[in-house]
Amino acid sequence: MLPTVSKPRWPRKNAFSRRFKSVKVKTGIGLDSHRFVEGASDRSLVLGGLVFEDAPALAGNSDADVILHAVTDAISGVTGRTVIGAVADALCQQGITDSKAYLKVALEDLGDWQISHVSVALECLRPKIDPKVPALRASLAELLGIEPGDVCITATTGEGLNDCGRGLGIHASAVVTVVQV
Numbered sequence: 001m002l003p004t005v006s007k008p009r010w011p012r013k014n015a016f017s018r019r020f021k022s023v024k025v026k027t028g029i030g031l032d033s034h035r036f037v038e039g040a041s042d043r044s045l046v047l048g049g050l051v052f053e054d055a056p057a058l059a060g061n062s063d064a065d066v067i068l069h070a071v072t073d074a075i076s077g078v079t080g081r082t083v084i085g086a087v088a089d090a091l092c093q094q095g096i097t098d099s100k101a102y103l104k105v106a107l108e109d110l111g112d113w114q115i116s117h118v119s120v121a122l123e124c125l126r127p128k129i130d131p132k133v134p135a136l137r138a139s140l141a142e143l144l145g146i147e148p149g150d151v152c153i154t155a156t157t158g159e160g161l162n163d164c165g166r167g168l169g170i171h172a173s174a175v176v177t178v179v180q181v
């Protein structure tokens, strides 16, 4: 004889769903990687809008701010319009190489969606990320119009299994959560 399967006993509309039924949530994911410039360069390493002194600049047409590119891409993962690509390339050709400008375009695409949280994960051997985490959180929070407590940054060397972990470049992943109330 087959065992009987009882129906789930939890109510389909519990107190949580009633309370938050008017809140919509979306999540976007973004990735980016850049190699370090080889040899002498007059460029600086820029991450999350901050200048870092303890590693070479990243190569790219823009300032190659890999964190801002990943965050911008994550916002595109919510809005559906890619900015890091044709839009950023066009701005670059106009001489706009500050990645904060690309982020601004993506933020405008959000409309009335509000960012509630941003999580950034870096993979690199250099520079040292941990000492700069508080400053990075503050910088990103200001650029995104949210509180530093709603920006989290983690970093790993990934045990040197790939080029970023071996010190040849930096990889950034970002997850952006947005809400519409």
Ligand SMILES: [Zn+2]
Pocket: 032, 033, 034, 060, 064, 065, 066, 069
């Ligand atoms: Zn990039």
